[in-house]
Amino acid sequence: MSHAQIDYNIVPDVTSTYLINDVHIIKSPTDSFGLGDILIENGLIKKVARQIDPPIDAQVIEADSAYAYAAFIDGLSHTGIAKSEGKEDRPKVKFPGAAPNDVAGITPEKLAAEMVSGKESSIKSMRESGFAISHTAPSGKMLPGTGALIALSRGDAEDLVMKEKASIYMQFSGSRGVYPSTIIGVMAKWRNLYKNAQGLSDHRRMYKTNTQGMQRPKKDKSLQALIPLTNKEMSLFAKASKPKEIFRALQLKKELGYNLVLTNVKYVTPALQKVKQSGAHILLSTSLPKEEKKDKKSDKAKSDDKKEEKEKNPEKEALEKRKKETLKSYKSQAMMLEKERIPFGFSLMGAKPANVKKNILKMIEQGLSQEAALAALTTNPAKILGIDNVTGTLSEGKLANIMISTQPYFDKESAIKYMFVEGSKYEMEVKEKAAEGEAGEVAKSLVGAWSYDIEIPGDGQSGTIFISDAGVIEVEGDDEPGDKDEAENVKFNEDNVLFTLTVVNNGMELIVDFDLNFAGDSFEGNISVAEFGSFPISGSKKSSPE
Amino acid sequence: MKNCQSIYKVLLLLVLPLMLTSQQVEKSKSGIFLLKDGRVETVYEGLIDADVLIENGLIKEVAETIDHPGATIVDCKGLMIYPGMIDSGTKLGLAEIGAVSLTQDHNEIGEFTPHMQALTAVNPNSVNIPVTRVNGVTSVLAVPSGGRFPGTAALINLHGYTPEQMYAGFKGVVFNYPSTGKRGRWDRRSAEDIKKDEAKAKKKLKEFWDKAKLQAQLAAKGQTKYNPQLDALIPIVNKEAPLLIEVNQKSDILSAIAWVNENEVKAIFTGVAEGYRVADSLAKYNIPVITGPILSNPRRSSDHFDAAYSNAGKMQKAGVKVAIRTNETENVRNLPYNAGFAAAYGMGWREAFKAVTIIPAEIFGIDDKYGTIERGKVANVFVSDGDPFETKTQIKHLFIDGWKVPLESRHTLLYEEFLQRDPGVKE
Amino acid sequence: MxxxxxxxxxxxxxxxxxxxxxxxxxxxxxxxxxxxxxxxxxxxxxxxxxxxxxxxxxxxxxxxxxxxxxxxxxxxxxIIDAHSHIAIDAVNEATNPNTAEVWVGDALNPYDINIYRALAGGVTISHAMHGSANAIGGQCETIKHRWGVMDPDELRMEGAMRTIKFALGENPMRVHGERNSIVPATRMGVEQVFRHAFEDAKAYTQQWKDYKSGKTKVPPEYNLRHETIAGILSGEIMIHCHSYRADEILMLMNVLSDYGVDKITFQHVNEGFKVAPELAEFGAYASVFSDWWAYKFEVYYSTAYNAAILTKNGVVTSINSDSRELIRHLYHEAAKAQKYGDLSDNEALRLITINPAIQLGIDKRVxxxxxxxxxxxxxxxxxxxxxxxxxxxxxxxxxxxxxxNSDPNDMRIDIDPEESIPAFYEEELHKCGHNHADGCLQDVHFYNLSYRK
Missing domain, CATH: 2.30.40.10 (Urease, subunit C, domain 1)
Structure with a gap:
């Protein structure tokens, strides 16, 4: 930062050397160092060790056994760039089929780096959610521009930009009223543009060696901006949230052969194998579909209604069920990618940074491992963005991009206490929250024996769940009468009951999570088996204690 | 050369009038017609061997053997005689060419226009009319469209030189019940927006209805001022005339039933796409239904593919009085096939045939004149070589209002002219 | 457990x-x-x-x-439908009178429930077409109704002939001439759009020939539009042309003769019956509606006997749907050809089986x-x-x-995780776009709005 002017509103930092004392150091998703100290100097991680003596100029931060992680990296968003204001004017052109590139939404030459403003509040909210770097791109239509990597710190735009030309950003959205206006227009236009960028690149190369009898290469800023893509010096980041867009993006990659990063992916399941074969990278969206909140106020009245509805309307029930299954499968995307060994990062495009943790925890509930979640926030995006040599882990010599959390980050109650972005320190307010983890109280209505049915396509499974008034839960399958398994991690929360069951099958230990919602004499919910997904379960009361 | 040319011209002048007359549309004939040796569809009990005598526009007699020396004999040996079919919801006569807006006379500007009279705008010479009737459809309800109360529909026979000649004795005010479905693919209203729109519409409806009730009270005392919008509603408020209520989605149908009960309206529901989901309620409150087109897609992506095919049959089986409409203009001629699909998908032939003959006549309160071939009824009759729902079947004779109508239309005339074009390929 | x-x-x-x-x-x-x-x-x-x-x-x-x-x-x-718009996410790239380079195969949607509904009516193959907003629309895709596949590629009928949509008459005239004041506003203008396109493609082909033979040094600018039209000239891509009036049908055959193109299927071709001998002589095919007419002026002088007249004149004729509703009962649409013109059972069934297969260049296979x-x-x-x-x-x-026997209500593949009960549509659009319109001016809506004067 270069503040040439006198400004007494700011008290300058005394030092850029920090020692973080007594902190659990998670160097990388697979390397937990344990308790130790971290020394930061000139924006870099100088040293990581069990015990570091503070240098004379160091500001010592007592971390009180908090947890230090490499700060997160956002795979792609519009962070730091002001949203375009108001409604777009409808373009006025004589020939809508031949509109100038900028009217047609084709501006790959537009640099995000030149649009970033340090004053944008999005930078702060990203940072407060644990991110130190964003890959940011302009918004627009088909080819909004060239993406940049920015540090999420305070300061002038120029200071923030780490890499000016990091990517070409593409969307499958047409321009209103001018060519290309539809997905088919966009696909065709892209082929045309790309091949002409290749042609221009060739032409320029030839022209350099021999101008004799040759026309000069055309000046076309859009095509010029695409040349690094044709040379594989850059990747195309294509926004492809749903399977159809993913297939389309893969098709174009296959035809034209550039490096592709699928961005803002929300649901990839049907395209998984093709993605795997294509070598394209994935940035998963951190946003999840909206879930209806349970109306707790009139639970009793509602459950009566519901019961009546159910009896009358099995069709509605079936539709609800399919929706729930779909919702679950959206939440399971990260787990599935991990299982398929497809490394992925996260993209915060259109997502609220403050919801990142909440949503990742939902993904973890569906079986995503914490290691994979952390990799998706740190090492994977670093690799995808080509900056893994400078950041992504807490290794000596890398950027001092550090996030310090009061508890392990993936604990529900953890809070971010400090952020370091290239050595600059930011301290967050941490709100105290009540401790959790108690089993909760068993509602009297739940005590007793409950029959259950698990719906698995093609077959099912049934049995009995026993709930004691002490809150002990046992499960007995009909296929193995007399063999009761006791549940662990039991949590009662009014009509909602959570527990886990460990099942051993052929020497393989599997954990089954139950999430049941009781209403009167029946319940429904889901079981999830880490690697296999989740299945609906429902049941009704068999007996109550006398 | 010159001579030759002039001779040619003279010849042409002589031939031209002949060519014109041969192209001219044959006229309908009135008179006494005796349909001999055919089998008559009784609608209720199947076919019987009988002769039918048509005189003065009416069915004079139906009996095993009739002899009438003055009658033109129509030989119906091996043929079947059916009552003309009634399409209880169309724009026929009110619209000519779909994309040419100035040929569209069914949609007036304004939300509350119940006084718009469909009969006023029926074009007796619409090219669509002959195309329709040659398939055995002899009467249709011409229905205005548009706002909340778009106008007054009229039942017409598909023959006549003036709307009055065509009028078949039923008129009904049309009411588009406030709907909560999506209006199209581009309707991006949220559930909340839709609810708000519905509330707004219902509030306006209530205001209108309250005013109509007041107008009716004043009218009873002979104290009204000129207010054609409200006057049109007076017979409805007084329960003297039925109201045609267009309503389709399940929740809207239930809401409309409540509205009808609350306001004690003589209701006929039209559309009723999701009637099968609430058939018991419709039956319970005795609300007759005009549904269709049967040949249409399900309204929800999660619906069974035959939702529209089977809707009529499901309602009918639950005890609802069901008539079938096409909701068409130029292709009202497909009424028998709409009925045929309903028949195939659960309704059965007889109930489906009733749904295009006697049931609409009952719903419109004209079953003393229409809907079957019985003595004294209007002579709307067609004679065919088979089941009119089957596409192979050809219609051989057609009578509307006792007129023997030629089986000609633009389509048959173009066929005759171009089947073997002469000259063929240009030299 | x-x-x-x-x-x-x-x-x-x-x-x-x-x-x-x-x-x-x-x-x-x-x-x-x-x-x-x-x-x-x-x-x-x-x-x-x-x-x-x-x-x-x-x-x-x-x-x-x-x-x-x-x-x-x-x-x-x-059953084979030679004209439909199901299973695609975009129908019209309406912004230019010639968009030969676009391809609805890029917009396949294997999750479209209309595929299943067509299957329920016995339809196994449909020709997913570009719309008729422009004189030269985009390329089409012949798909097999493999309901349940998730990958759009698995919907394609591999190896089927490439086809492209052309359009004559009111639609291209309305979209470009009437609403945007650019050529074509008349049937005269429509003809010239074709002639320009063919000439441009010929010149483009020549440029590449010159470059490849060393005559020129710099590779010409790549142009997918010209490449596509060149594919028509070389016989690799077959034209399927939206058409109604007899005069415009004759016009296109004349243009094609000038450029040595001998394969074409006229779509809709409501006045085909008037020029059936000329169609037969050219060897052109006709794909018609069973009985649609009067929805616009250029189909006012139509007859439902069209298929019969064409068939009896020796024109290979099919009956198509152009509608996600009709596609469910093409067997019934074919049946109506028996009423209107007395075709034999086999002649009627050919209209929805082998004849459309011929028109799509897949008759050796299906x-x-x-x-x-x-x-x-x-x-x-x-x-x-x-x-x-x-x-x-x-x-x-x-x-x-x-x-x-295994046909539950809800056959969707693609479920919205945020919508419990799928929306009810007040009017299930019977014909594409809006009621009483043909030939799918879908997606044109926004385009026209933005240019309305």
């Missing part, structure tokens, strides 16, 4: 098959087989192996494979029940030309894709 795990892992394996579209083995026993090309065979079996018809005969034994008892049922080739052809079959209760016909099974490549 152990059982759950076992079953769960099975489910996981079977859910997402990947790669080439699935083919199957199936034996259809004792049906009345309507072969289309080889007469009707009573009480006959049809055996499909690896997705192809391997045997037709009596008392076939195929061992332990899936068998359908078709006693009392009618077995016919899968369109009739013959040994060696692909196992695309529809099995009806009642004769398919009866109004009481109800489809029981639809088979694509030997795989049962519709089975009336």
């Amino acid at each position: 152990k059982k759950i795990i076992f079953i769960a892992s099975l489910v996981l394996c079977s859910l997402y098959t990947f790669g080439q579209a699935e083919t199957g083995d199936i034996l259809i026993k004792n049906g009345t087989v309507i072969t289309i090309t080889e007469g009707i065979k009573e009480n006959t079996d049809v055996l499909i192996r690896n997705g192809k018809i391997s045997q037709i005969g009596e008392g076939l034994d195929a061992g332990n494979i899936k068998t359908i008892d078709a006693k009392g049922l009618y077995v016919m080739p899968g 369109g009739s029940i013959e040994v060696g052809k692909e196992g695309d079959i529809a099995i009806f209760k009642e004769h398919p030309l009866s109004v009481y016909a109800i489809n029981q099974y639809t088979i694509v490549d030997g795989v049962v894709r519709f089975d009336t």
Whole structure:
């Protein structure tokens, strides 16, 4: 930062050397160092060790056994760039089929780096959610521009930009009223543009060696901006949230052969194998579909209604069920990618940074491992963005991009206490929250024996769940009468009951999570088996204690 | 050369009038017609061997053997005689060419226009009319469209030189019940927006209805001022005339039933796409239904593919009085096939045939004149070589209002002219 | 609990098959087989192996494979629709009078429920077409209705001939001339759009020839539009042209003659009956509606006898849907050709089987029940030309894709995680775009709004 002017509103930092004392150091998703100290100097991680003596100029931060992680990296968003204001004017052109590139939404030459403003509040909210770097791109239509990597710190735009030309950003959205206006227009236009960028690149190369009898290469800023893509010096980041867009993006990659990063992916399941074969990278969206909140106020009245509805309307029930299954499968995307060994990062495009943790925890509930979640926030995006040599882990010599959390980050109650972005320190307010983890109280209505049915396509499974008034839960399958398994991690929360069951099958230990919602004499919910997904379960009361 | 040319011209002048007359549309004939040796569809009990005598526009007699020396004999040996079919919801006569807006006379500007009279705008010479009737459809309800109360529909026979000649004795005010479905693919209203729109519409409806009730009270005392919008509603408020209520989605149908009960309206529901989901309620409150087109897609992506095919049959089986409409203009001629699909998908032939003959006549309160071939009824009759729902079947004779109508239309005339074009390929 | 795990892992394996579209083995026993090309065979079996018809005969034994008892049922080739717009996310790139480079195959949507509904009506193949907003629209895609596949590629009929949409008359005139004041505003202008496009493509081809032969040094600018039109000139891409009036049909045949293009299917072609001898002489094909007319001025002088007149004049004719509603009962649409012009059963059924196959350049593979052809079959209760016909099974490549015995309400593949009950639509649009419109001006809406003066 270069503040040439006198400004007494700011008290300058005394030092850029920090020692973080007594902190659990998670160097990388697979390397937990344990308790130790971290020394930061000139924006870099100088040293990581069990015990570091503070240098004379160091500001010592007592971390009180908090947890230090490499700060997160956002795979792609519009962070730091002001949203375009108001409604777009409808373009006025004589020939809508031949509109100038900028009217047609084709501006790959537009640099995000030149649009970033340090004053944008999005930078702060990203940072407060644990991110130190964003890959940011302009918004627009088909080819909004060239993406940049920015540090999420305070300061002038120029200071923030780490890499000016990091990517070409593409969307499958047409321009209103001018060519290309539809997905088919966009696909065709892209082929045309790309091949002409290749042609221009060739032409320029030839022209350099021999101008004799040759026309000069055309000046076309859009095509010029695409040349690094044709040379594989850059990747195309294509926004492809749903399977159809993913297939389309893969098709174009296959035809034209550039490096592709699928961005803002929300649901990839049907395209998984093709993605795997294509070598394209994935940035998963951190946003999840909206879930209806349970109306707790009139639970009793509602459950009566519901019961009546159910009896009358099995069709509605079936539709609800399919929706729930779909919702679950959206939440399971990260787990599935991990299982398929497809490394992925996260993209915060259109997502609220403050919801990142909440949503990742939902993904973890569906079986995503914490290691994979952390990799998706740190090492994977670093690799995808080509900056893994400078950041992504807490290794000596890398950027001092550090996030310090009061508890392990993936604990529900953890809070971010400090952020370091290239050595600059930011301290967050941490709100105290009540401790959790108690089993909760068993509602009297739940005590007793409950029959259950698990719906698995093609077959099912049934049995009995026993709930004691002490809150002990046992499960007995009909296929193995007399063999009761006791549940662990039991949590009662009014009509909602959570527990886990460990099942051993052929020497393989599997954990089954139950999430049941009781209403009167029946319940429904889901079981999830880490690697296999989740299945609906429902049941009704068999007996109550006398 | 010159001579030759002039001779040619003279010849042409002589031939031209002949060519014109041969192209001219044959006229309908009135008179006494005796349909001999055919089998008559009784609608209720199947076919019987009988002769039918048509005189003065009416069915004079139906009996095993009739002899009438003055009658033109129509030989119906091996043929079947059916009552003309009634399409209880169309724009026929009110619209000519779909994309040419100035040929569209069914949609007036304004939300509350119940006084718009469909009969006023029926074009007796619409090219669509002959195309329709040659398939055995002899009467249709011409229905205005548009706002909340778009106008007054009229039942017409598909023959006549003036709307009055065509009028078949039923008129009904049309009411588009406030709907909560999506209006199209581009309707991006949220559930909340839709609810708000519905509330707004219902509030306006209530205001209108309250005013109509007041107008009716004043009218009873002979104290009204000129207010054609409200006057049109007076017979409805007084329960003297039925109201045609267009309503389709399940929740809207239930809401409309409540509205009808609350306001004690003589209701006929039209559309009723999701009637099968609430058939018991419709039956319970005795609300007759005009549904269709049967040949249409399900309204929800999660619906069974035959939702529209089977809707009529499901309602009918639950005890609802069901008539079938096409909701068409130029292709009202497909009424028998709409009925045929309903028949195939659960309704059965007889109930489906009733749904295009006697049931609409009952719903419109004209079953003393229409809907079957019985003595004294209007002579709307067609004679065919088979089941009119089957596409192979050809219609051989057609009578509307006792007129023997030629089986000609633009389509048959173009066929005759171009089947073997002469000259063929240009030299 | 152990059982759950076992079953769960099975489910996981079977859910997402990947790669080439699935083919199957199936034996259809004792049906009345309507072969289309080889007469009707009573009480006959049809055996499909690896997705192809391997045997037709009596008392076939195929061992332990899936068998359908078709006693009392009618077995016919899968119905083919030569004109539809289902299963695509975009229909019109309406912004230019010539958008030859766009391709609806880029916008395939295998999750469109209309595919299943078409299957329920016995339709196994449809020609997903670009719309008619521009004189030269985009390229089309012939798809097989393999309902259940997730990958758009598996919907494509591999190896089917490439086709492109042209359009004459009111639609291109309205969209460009009337609403945007650019050529064409008349049928005269429409003709010139074609001539310009062909000339440009010829010049483009020459430029590349010159470059490749060393005559020029710099490679010409790549132009996918010209490349596509060049594909028409070389016979690689067949034109399917939206058309109504007799004069414009003659015009296009003249233009094509000038450029040596000899293959074309006229779509809609409501006034085809007026120039049936000329169509037959040119060798042009016609794909018509059974009875649509009067929805716009250029179809006011139409006749439902069109298919019959064309057929009797020797024009290879099909009946198409151009509608997600009609596509569900093309057998009924064909049946109406019996009323209007008295075609024989086989002539009527050809309109929805082998004739559209010819028009799509796939008649060697589908369109009739013959040994060696692909196992695309529809099995009806009642004769398919009866109004009481109800489809029981639809088979694509030997795989049962519709089975009336296993046909629950909700057949969606693509579920919205935020919507509990799918929305109710007040008007299920019967014809594409809006009621009483043809030829799909879908997607044109926004374009016109933005340019309305």
